[in-house]
Amino acid sequence: MFDLTGKVALVTGASSGIGRASAMALATQGAKVAVCARRLDRLAALAAEIKSRGKEALAMKMDVTIQKEVGAAVAKTVETFGRLDILVNNAGILDYSPFLELTEEAWDKVLDTNLKGYFLMAQRAAREMTKNKWGRIVNIASIASGGVGVGYPMISHYVASKGGIVGLTEALAGELGPMGITVNAIGPGGVETEMTRGVTEEKKQSMYARLPIKRFGKPEEIAAAVVYFASDEAAYTTGATLYIDGGWLAS
Ligand SMILES: NC(=O)c1ccc[n+]([C@@H]2O[C@H](COP(=O)([O-])OP(=O)(O)OC[C@H]3O[C@@H](n4cnc5c(N)ncnc54)[C@H](OP(=O)(O)O)[C@@H]3O)[C@@H](O)[C@H]2O)c1
Numbered sequence: 001m002f003d004l005t006g007k008v009a010l011v012t013g014a015s016s017g018i019g020r021a022s023a024m025a026l027a028t029q030g031a032k033v034a035v036c037a038r039r040l041d042r043l044a045a046l047a048a049e050i051k052s053r054g055k056e057a058l059a060m061k062m063d064v065t066i067q068k069e070v071g072a073a074v075a076k077t078v079e080t081f082g083r084l085d086i087l088v089n090n091a092g093i094l095d096y097s098p099f100l101e102l103t104e105e106a107w108d109k110v111l112d113t114n115l116k117g118y119f120l121m122a123q124r125a126a127r128e129m130t131k132n133k134w135g136r137i138v139n140i141a142s143i144a145s146g147g148v149g150v151g152y153p154m155i156s157h158y159v160a161s162k163g164g165i166v167g168l169t170e171a172l173a174g175e176l177g178p179m180g181i182t183v184n185a186i187g188p189g190g191v192e193t194e195m196t197r198g199v200t201e202e203k204k205q206s207m208y209a210r211l212p213i214k215r216f217g218k219p220e221e222i223a224a225a226v227v228y229f230a231s232d233e234a235a236y237t238t239g240a241t242l243y244i245d246g247g248w249l250a251s
Pocket of ligand 1: 038
């Protein structure tokens with residue numbers, strides 16, 4: 001199960017955290033992987049590591065907020081590997097601001113990266129996937145995406161972007177399903193990455209008090225679900241959001 005031999009994947013935000021782990025996991029399952037982000041040195045090191053394990057990888061510097069760069073990255077992937085089957089929309093940023101002080105610039109930066117970037121990538125990738133009548137789009141959302149009865153102060157712009165991702169996932173599942181493309185989302189809880197590096201030990205301990213699985217998640221624990229959604233075995237799964245949060249939303 002979950003054999004991705006012959007498939008070509010593109011992972012955004014692969015220079016660290018969940019994106020990096022997802023790229024490694026997809027490659028381990030046999031996919032050829034294009035890894036994108038803005039820090040090319042990190043991507044080159046990741047591609048070298050994937051290649052050292054006998055798999056194929058392509059590192060590309062790309063900013064998901066710039067349509068021209070998105071188009072060029074997808075074109076280069078297809079030129080190099082011949083096709084595009086799997087997109088992992090993962091590149092994201094988190095920013096804290098009290099709502100009454102939230103600036104238009106901060107709002108735009110978060111929405112442009114976390115939501116417009118997903119739109120640009122999904123549209124360009126889906127145009128390739130329709131050629132083979134097979135595709136998988138996996139959108140990394142968050143527990144902080146609204147609709148689950150839990151609010152998150154100080155990150156209203158982030159929550160708005162992540163809620164948009166869940167809505168986009170459901171809309172695209174309906175529209176792209178007849179073309180052989182499934183679209184699903186993953187809503188991680190706290191995961192040990194650069195994004196959560198600033199969370200103090202004290203704050204973590206207060207979260208663990210409520211969290212049934214008493215720790216933050218590992219990027220690999222999110223990557224495992226990425227592999228599932230990317231697989232042939234998930235052909236009947238579309239429009240879903242899977243929360244992987246150590247039980248946070250259930251507690
Ligand atoms: N960690 C958590 O607790 C958690 C929880 C819920 C959801 N998430 C979501 O998981 C995803 C991955 O986050 P992470 O935790 O792995 O954080 P991370 O380690 O900070 O990774 C974020 C990635 O996004 C890339 N990125 C940011 N802006 C970009 C842009 N404009 N263009 C291209 N790439 C860009 C970064 O690379 P460069 O700087 O090199 O461009 C980096 O590779 C995000 O969507 C995040 O919202 C994380």
